[in-house]
Amino acid sequence: MFIRLVRAINAVLIFGLPLLGGLAEAQPFQTSAPQAILIDAGTNTVLFEKGADDLVPPASTVKILTAEMIFNSLREGRLKLDDELPVSEYAWRNGGAPSGGSAMFLKVNSKARIEDLLRGLVVDSGNDAALVLAEGVAGSEEAFVMRMNKRGPELGMIKSRFGNPWGKPGDDQKVTAREMAKLALYVIRTYPEYYRFFGEKEFAWNNIKQQNRNPLLSMSIGSDGLMTGNLEKGDFGLVASASQEGRRLIVAVYGAKTAKERAEEARKLLQWGFRNFEEKELFKAGETIGPASVYGGTSGSVDLVSRTDVKVLFPRGSTEKLSGKIVYEGPVMAPVSAGTPVGKLEIKRGNAVVLEQPLEAVAAVDEGALSRRAFDAVYEFAAAKIHEKLSTKK
Numbered sequence: 001m002f003i004r005l006v007r008a009i010n011a012v013l014i015f016g017l018p019l020l021g022g023l024a025e026a027q028p029f030q031t032s033a034p035q036a037i038l039i040d041a042g043t044n045t046v047l048f049e050k051g052a053d054d055l056v057p058p059a060s061t062v063k064i065l066t067a068e069m070i071f072n073s074l075r076e077g078r079l080k081l082d083d084e085l086p087v088s089e090y091a092w093r094n095g096g097a098p099s100g101g102s103a104m105f106l107k108v109n110s111k112a113r114i115e116d117l118l119r120g121l122v123v124d125s126g127n128d129a130a131l132v133l134a135e136g137v138a139g140s141e142e143a144f145v146m147r148m149n150k151r152g153p154e155l156g157m158i159k160s161r162f163g164n165p166w167g168k169p170g171d172d173q174k175v176t177a178r179e180m181a182k183l184a185l186y187v188i189r190t191y192p193e194y195y196r197f198f199g200e201k202e203f204a205w206n207n208i209k210q211q212n213r214n215p216l217l218s219m220s221i222g223s224d225g226l227m228t229g230n231l232e233k234g235d236f237g238l239v240a241s242a243s244q245e246g247r248r249l250i251v252a253v254y255g256a257k258t259a260k261e262r263a264e265e266a267r268k269l270l271q272w273g274f275r276n277f278e279e280k281e282l283f284k285a286g287e288t289i290g291p292a293s294v295y296g297g298t299s300g301s302v303d304l305v306s307r308t309d310v311k312v313l314f315p316r317g318s319t320e321k322l323s324g325k326i327v328y329e330g331p332v333m334a335p336v337s338a339g340t341p342v343g344k345l346e347i348k349r350g351n352a353v354v355l356e357q358p359l360e361a362v363a364a365v366d367e368g369a370l371s372r373r374a375f376d377a378v379y380e381f382a383a384a385k386i387h388e389k390l391s392t393k394k
Contacts, residue, residue: 029272033265034255035177038273041185041241041248043311046354047273052181055159055174056254059229060102060125060167060213061239062175064183067122067198069144069151070114070133071191081115085136087128095127095166102213104129105206116205118194122227123203124210130166141165156182169231177252180239184226185250188241198225215263216240221270228262236262242270249273276316282324282347283310289359290326292342297334297365304328304342304359312347312355323348326359336365 035051046052073079092108093099104120106112106128112120114136120129134144141164148162157179163172188195201212216223222242230236237254251269256262283289285308291301304326312322328343336342340361347355 029269031253031265031269032256032261033253036253036265036269037177037181037251038269039181039185039250040273040277040313041188041250043279043313044185044355044357045277045311045313046352047249047277047313048269049178049352051255052178052252053159053176054254055176056237057169057173057231057235058160058167058175058180058254059169059231059235059237060127061180061227061229061237062162062165062167062173063121063125063130064180064187064227064239065148065152065157065162066130066133066165067118067194068155068183068187068191069147070118070137071187071194072151073137074114074194075191079114079137081113081118083114084111085114085117085132086111087132088135090141091128091131091135095129095131099127101127103127105208106132107206112205118197119200119203120205122198122225123200123212124205125213125227125229127166134165152179155186167229177254181250181252184239184241184252188225188248188250195225198227214238214240215259216242216266216270219263219267221267223270228259230259230262234258238262238266240266240270242274244274247274277313278316279311279313281309281311282322285309286362288362289345292326292328292361293331294336294365295331295333296368297336298368299365302332302336302342302365303362304345305362306345306357306359308357310345310347310355310357312349314349314354320349328359332361334365334367336361338362338364 029048035054035056037052038048039046087106087108087110089108096103096106102125104124104126117129117133120126131141134141138144138147144165145162152160160175160179161172163170201217202209213228222244223240226239226241228238234257236256236259239252241248241250249270251266253262253266286305288303288305291303294300294302324347326343327346332342338361341358342361343359345357345359346353
């Protein structure tokens with residue numbers, strides 16, 4: 001109990017610095033979309049957000065997670081691109097031509113290669129392709145959904161929940177713009193050999209050629225993939241990525257009233273992001289960022305570092321301040337190995353969290369002598385009592 005009380009106060013302020021720029025100040029962005037987020041892929045900086053943690057229906061953008069799960073099976077050797085999967089009557093009737101929704105137009109009782117099914121999934125946004133993949137991998141749609149709800153949290157999708165692999169709306173099918181943008185970034189970084197499917201501009205199956213439903217691919221803004229979604233009542237959404245001059249941005253937009261509004265708001269967000277931000281390096285990879293307390297060790301603390309350079313993007317010419325703190329559950333119990341993950345670095349611009357960077361121990365800390373551990377126990381107990389008194393004082 002006392003350890004939990006102490007852990008709650010381990011957030012260490014490490015710096016506060018002004019952002020001094022030499023160029024014209026960036027103009028604030030406004031969007032008509034109720035939910036939107038823009039993230040810089042290179043630094044993980046959140047450049048813009050609005051309603052980014054609202055739960056919304058993903059519609060067909062949920063197929064990004066469906067695709068990720070297939071990519072993961074391919075990467076681990078459980079599947080091959082040339083493997084063939086059968087098209088069940090259930091998949092054909094509920095996701096194919098008879099359903100009236102977006103489809104790859106698979107024929108019932110036929111077979112299709114996984115590579116073709118992936119193209120049908122992400123280019124045609126085929127509901128039938130999603131169902132065939134789900135049944136082929138997990139045995140049934142229901143079993144695949146169980147895997148989706150396990151995989152989502154593994155990828156950091158804590159608030160999102162899933163009811164089907166193709167986008168049918170329901171109370172059991174909700175995501176956030178922030179978590180979908182993070183999913184897109186994970187797919188781009190982890191599966192470059194498969195991400196290319198999202199950027200293919202057309203795909204033909206069963207003598208039916210369909211254009212990619214992502215409107216940004218034809219806008220000459222560097223967009224190279226991911227997906228759109230919409231429901232019958234409206235609620236147009238999009239998750240997309242674009243790259244210009246070595247910088248990649250991820251955008252997620254939900255709740256637009258029309259397909260045109262969805263495309264325009266996403267395009268404007270990307271262009272604003274490319275034009276109005278510059279990069280600042282805060283720490284180099286391996287540079288000590290700050291300490292974490294260690295319990296029962298030969299040392300009372302261990303320095304924390306990031307494996308990669310810590311960089312942020314900030315508005316050109318801005319005079320706002322960045323603040324940063326190390327957040328971890330502690331004290332960390334000895335022994336500690338070098339490279340052990342210990343919390344994160346949290347960077348804020350104003351009140352907005354713009355970057356979260358994982359941190360790890362730079363060196364090992366062995367378990368201390370019994371007398372040292374006894375001293376630490378008394379110290380932590382006393383600290384917990386003080387915290388408890390402060391917490392209950394009116």
